[in-house]
Amino acid sequence: MAARRTRKGSDQKQARRPAARRAASARKRIAPAREDRGLGAGDVALAPDAPEVAALAEAVRGAGGAVLAAYREPLSGRALLLASLPRDAVEPTPFQRDLSPTHAKKLAQKIEEAGAYLDPIIAVRGAEGGFWTPNGRHRLAAAKVLGLRVITALVSPDEELAFRILALNTEKAHNLRDRALEVVRMARALAKQSPRAREGEYAAHFESAELLSLGIVYEQEGRFAGAAYAPFLRKLDRFGDEPLPAALRRREGLAARLLSIDREVKRIVAGLEKRGFKSPYLRTYVVARINPVRFHRAKKGDTKPPMPVQEGLTRMLGAAKSFDLAKVKQQDLALVAAVAPDAG
Secondary structure (H helix, E strand, C coil): CHHHHHHHHHHHHHHHHHHHHHHHHHHHCCCCCCCCCCCCHHHHEECCCCHHHHHHHHHHHHCCCEEEEEEECCCCCCEEEEEEEEHHHEEECCCCCCCCHHHHHHHHHHHHHHCCCCCCEEEEECHHHCEEEEECHHHHHHHHHHCCCEEEEEEECCHHHHHCCHHHCCCCCCCHHHHHHHHHHHHHHHHHHCCCCEHHHHHHHHCCHHHHHHHHHHHHCCCCCHHHHHHHHHHHCCCCCCEHHHHHHHHHHHHHHHHHHHHHHHHHHHHHHHCCCCCCCHHHHHHHHHCCCCCCCCCCCCCCCCCCHHHHHHHHHHHHHCCCHHHCCHHHHHHHHHHCCCCC
16 A cells, blocks of 8 residues: 555656646746837848948948948847958957957867858947957957958947947856956046046946946956955945046045955955865855945845945945954855855
8 A cells, every 4th residue: 555655656746747847948938029129121121332331331441341231230220231351450449358368269269160250240440440349359369360361240330339239248258357347448448538428327338337346456456356245346336427537536446445355355364264264265255244235135126225335345344354253163154155156
């Protein structure tokens, strides 16, 4: 009798599994929008000599390139060119993240193995009659490794696209350091281009306010453990209403205070290691312990910070200076290891 009950229970579990798998599969599906948007197939077509792209086509030819086709981008309807550009006529945007030679060489190797260079880069008009690519730095470098004379590009007349491309740049996944450095370099370029523009006007370009502060820190300390501080900054750091040059000066002050806090954190970590604590999460644990808003949970729809970021930094530095090594327990580190963010 017991054996029959066991088999019956097992059969019921087996019957439930397909249903569970179907439910999980349904959750993974992406629901389409209720209403269709954008252009139809016939509306996308555009003649290469259309007025919307005439000046851009002339710039392509002036750089020694050739116009291959023109079309309207299907979401907004903006005109684009498909062009072949001399490789040396294209440069990365000056505020873009640093090149990874390893990634570029690996990409070149894979393109060689595939026997085809298929993915166009994105390009906009740049300085001195050339072109910038805000999305394609590693493909451009791979083209140099392969010795290609020309590179295929989707060329946009919208030069501001160079400042809005960060969220779309998925060629090589950005870690926190890459994103923060690219954002602050972009902010510096915009501050020169439009010194009266206010920081908050570029919120969509910069993605998140704390990236600006962290970017300045990374400029000074490339090995800064930004991922440990990002949760704290995300709760307090907000875009300001001052002009970009003033905003950058203010953030340089925030960066200096973050570096002061990090020096104290390093001192604490060294003290814990002397007491026998060995864990890759020591720094994360210490930063979490001195974070004055670690237990704050924002209500739904509430975007107001629980305190000004300057106050938060002051409290954090004070907590670091008064940190009591004797109160740290090994089990505390185990908990942090379970929820620690990736290094950035």
